[in-house]
Amino acid sequence: MPKVLVSDPIDQVGIDILSQVAQVDVKTNLPPEELLQIISDYDALMIRSGTRVTKEVIEAGNQLKIIGRAGVGVDNVDVPTATRRGVLVVNSPEGNTVAAAEHAVAMMLSLSRYIPDANQSVKGGQWDRKSFTGVEVYKKTLGIVGLGKIGSHVASIARAMGMRLLAYDPYLSMERAEQLGCQLVELDFLFQEADYITLHMPKTPETYHLINAEALNKMKPTTRIINCARGGIIDEEALVEALKQGKIAGAALDVYEQEPLQAESSLRSLGKQLILTPHLGASTEEAQVNVAIDVAEQIRDVLLGLPARSAVNIPGLRPDLMEKLRPYLLLAETLGNFVSQLAGGRIESFHIKLQGDLATNESQPIVIAALKGLLSHALQERVNYVNANIEAKERGIHVVETRDATVKDYTGSLLLSATGPLGTHSVTGALLGDNEIRITSIDEFPINVPPSRYMLFTLHRDMPGIIGKIGSLLGSFNVNIASMQVGRKLVRGDAVMVLSLDDPIPDGILSEITKVNGIRDAYTVTLPEN
Numbered sequence: 447m448p449k450v451l452v453s454d455p456i457d458q459v460g461i462d463i464l465s466q467v468a469q470v471d472v473k474t475n476l477p478p479e480e481l482l483q484i485i486s487d488y489d490a491l492m493i494r495s496g497t498r499v500t501k502e503v504i505e506a507g508n509q510l511k512i513i514g515r516a517g518v519g520v521d522n523v524d525v526p527t528a529t530r531r532g533v534l535v536v537n538s539p540e541g542n543t544v545a546a547a548e549h550a551v552a553m554m555l556s557l558s559r560y561i562p563d564a565n566q567s568v569k570g571g572q573w574d575r576k577s578f579t580g581v582e583v584y585k586k587t588l589g590i591v592g593l594g595k596i597g598s599h600v601a602s603i604a605r606a607m608g609m610r611l612l613a614y615d616p617y618l619s620m621e622r623a624e625q626l627g628c629q630l631v632e633l634d635f636l637f638q639e640a641d642y643i644t645l646h647m648p649k650t651p652e653t654y655h656l657i658n659a660e661a662l663n664k665m666k667p668t669t670r671i672i673n674c675a676r677g678g679i680i681d682e683e684a685l686v687e688a689l690k691q692g693k694i695a696g697a698a699l700d701v702y703e704q705e706p707l708q709a710e711s712s713l714r715s716l717g718k719q720l721i722l723t724p725h726l727g728a729s730t731e732e733a734q735v736n737v738a739i740d741v742a743e744q745i746r747d748v749l750l751g752l753p754a755r756s757a758v759n760i761p762g763l764r765p766d767l768m769e770k771l772r773p774y775l776l777l778a779e780t781l782g783n784f785v786s787q788l789a790g791g792r793i794e795s796f797h798i799k800l801q802g803d804l805a806t807n808e809s810q811p812i813v814i815a816a817l818k819g820l821l822s823h824a825l826q827e828r829v830n831y832v833n834a835n836i837e838a839k840e841r842g843i844h845v846v847e848t849r850d851a852t853v854k855d856y857t858g859s860l861l862l863s864a865t866g867p868l869g870t871h872s873v874t875g876a877l878l879g880d881n882e883i884r885i886t887s888i889d890e891f892p893i894n895v896p897p898s899r900y901m902l903f904t905l906h907r908d909m910p911g912i913i914g915k916i917g918s919l920l921g922s923f924n925v926n927i928a929s930m931q932v933g934r935k936l937v938r939g940d941a942v943m944v945l946s947l948d949d950p951i952p953d954g955i956l957s958e959i960t961k962v963n964g965i966r967d968a969y970t971v972t973l974p975e976n
C-alpha cells in the first residue's frame with residue numbers, strides 16, 4: 447500500500463479520502479531535519495503553508511510521486527526541483543477564494559470600527575466609547591490591487607456595501623474589470639485616490655515591496671491598507687514608519703515577510719491602527735473542507751494511476767503521450783511566457799500555430815501549455831494545465847489555434863503571436879535534437895537562440911556601432927552579457943538584437959536603451975529558472 451505523509455493540519459475529510467488507497471501518517475510541526483529523514487518512506491506528501499518543501503526534501507524523497515498543497519500558493523514548495531524529478535505538484539486554486547476574500551473584508555471593517563481593540567478594552571473591564579469612533583466604508587473608494595479570483599470576490603462584496611471600486615491589475619483587460627464594476631487605473635492614481643487599499647496578487651519579483659515608503663507617501667493620511675495576499679508585498683519597516691508618522695490611517699495584515707511573525711517584530715508595538723492575524727485567510731471550516739477534498743482526491747487519483755485535476759507543474763497525460771510531448775510542452779510554455787512579456791502582459795488576443803509534425807490533434811496539450819506560459823507571468827502557480835483555458839476565457843483573451851503540416855523547417859515548430867498594450871508580437875520556436883529549446887524568430891526576424899533567464903530584445907535599424915553602444919550601456923549598469931545575436935531581413939534595414947544576460951535587468955535601463963540612435967524599441971523578458 448502506498449504511504450502518504452500529511453505534515454500540516456488538514457481537515458479529516460481529506461485524511462479519510464487518502465485512507466481509501468494509502469497508509470496515511472499525520473505528523474505536523476515536524477522539524478525540517480526530521481522531515482528530511484523520513485520523507486524517503488513516502489509516495490505522497492500533503493501540506494498547507496506550514497511545511498517548507500525544499501530541494502533537499504524533494505531529493506531525499508526518492509519514492510515521492512506527488513506533493514499536494516491544500517491551498518493556492520505553492521511558494522513553500524521548490525516547484526522547479528519537483529518538475530525536474532518528475533514529482534507532480536497539485537493545489538486547490540479555488541477552494542479558499544471566498545474565505546480569503548471575506549477575511550479581507552472583515553479586516554477592512556475591523557480597521558474602520560476598531561473592533562479588535564474595542565473588544566479587548568471591554569474584556570479588560572472598561573466601558574470606553576470615546577476611543578473607538580470609527581469611519582464608514584459606504585461611498586468610500588476601495589482600491590483593489592490584483593483583480594483575480596479573490597480580488598473579484600472582494601469587489602462584489604464591496605460593491606454591495608456601496609463602495610466605489612478602483613482596480614490595478616496589469617494583466618487584466620478593461621472589459622473584465624468593467625464587468626466586475628471596477629475602474630481599471632494606474633497604480634499611482636489608485637494610491638492617491640483610495641480610502642482603502644486591498645492587495646490580492648501573488649508575490650513575485652515585480653510585486654516584492656510594491657508597497658514601500660515611496661508608495662505610502664503617495665497615499666492619503668486617511669488611507670487604510672489590507673494585505674491578505676502574501677508577506678513581502680508590503681515593506682514592513684516602511685509601513686511601521688508610515689503608521690507612526692500618521693502618513694496613513696491604518697493597516698491590517700494577515701501575511702508577513704517572515705512567518706511565523708518574529709516575537710521582536712516592530713509590527714507588534716503599534717496600537718489600534720494596526721490589526722494583525724496569523725495567516726488566517728483560508729481558515730474557515732468550509733475552505734478547509736474544500737481544499738482538503740480537492741487535494742486529497744488528486745493524490746488518491748494519482749496513486750491509482752489516474753490524472754490530476756490541478757497539476758501546477760506537469761499535465762496529467764497518458765505516460766506514453768507525456769514522454770513524447772514533454773519537451774514540446776516546455777517549449778510551448780517558454781514561448782507563451784516570452785511572447786506575453788513582449789506584448790506587455792494585458793493580452794487581448796493570442797494565436798498559436800502548430801507546425802510540421804505538431805500539426806495533429808494529439809498536440810492539444812501543447813496549446814494548453816502555451817496558454818499556461820502566456821498567463822504564468824500574471825498568475826504564477828495559480829494557472830495550471832487544467833484551468834489555463836478557462837482563465838484565458840475569463841480574462842477575455844481571444845484564442846485562435848491553427849495547424850500547418852506543410853511547414854518543414856524543423857520536425858515540429860510553434861508560432862505564437864500575442865496582442866497586448868505593446869502591440870502584436872510573435873515568436874517561433876523549435877527543438878534542437880531531442881529537447882534543446884531554440885527561439886527561431888522574433889517578430890518574423892530569423893534568429894537562433896536558446897532562451898535564458900534574463901533577456902533583452904531590441905528592434906532597431908541595422909547600422910554600424912549600435913551593438914557597441916548597447917554593450918557599453920549594459921556595462922554601465924553592471925549587467926553582464928552572456929550571448930548576443932542579431933537577426934535581420936535586409937542589410938541596413940530593420941533588425942532585432944537578442945541578448946542573454948547573466949544579471950537581472952535594472953529599472954530604468956529600457957528608457958536609456960531607447961534613447962540610443964537607431965533603436966526603435968526595447969523589451970526585457972524574464973523567464974523562470976529551469
Ligand SMILES: NC(=O)C1=CN([C@@H]2O[C@H](COP(=O)(O)OP(=O)(O)OC[C@H]3O[C@@H](n4cnc5c(N)ncnc54)[C@H](O)[C@@H]3O)[C@@H](O)[C@H]2O)C=CC1
Pocket residue numbers: 518519539542543546591592593594595596597614615616617618646647648649652653674675676700701725726727728729823824825828
Ligand atoms: N491569506 C491567505 O490565507 C490566502 C492568501 N492567498 C493569496 O492571495 C493572492 C491572490 O490569490 P487569487 O486571487 O486566488 O489569485 P489569482 O491568480 O486568481 O489572482 C491574482 C491576480 O493578481 C494579478 N497580478 C499579477 N501580478 C500583478 C501585479 N504586479 N500587480 C497587480 N496585479 C497583479 C493577476 O493578473 C491576477 O489577476 C495570492 O497571493 C494567494 O497566494 C490565497 C488564499 C488564501
Ligand SMILES: O=C(O)CCC(=O)C(=O)O
Pocket residue numbers: 494495516517518519520542725727728729
Ligand atoms: O493553508 C493556509 O492556511 C494558507 C492559505 C494560503 O495562503 C494559500 O492558499 O495561498
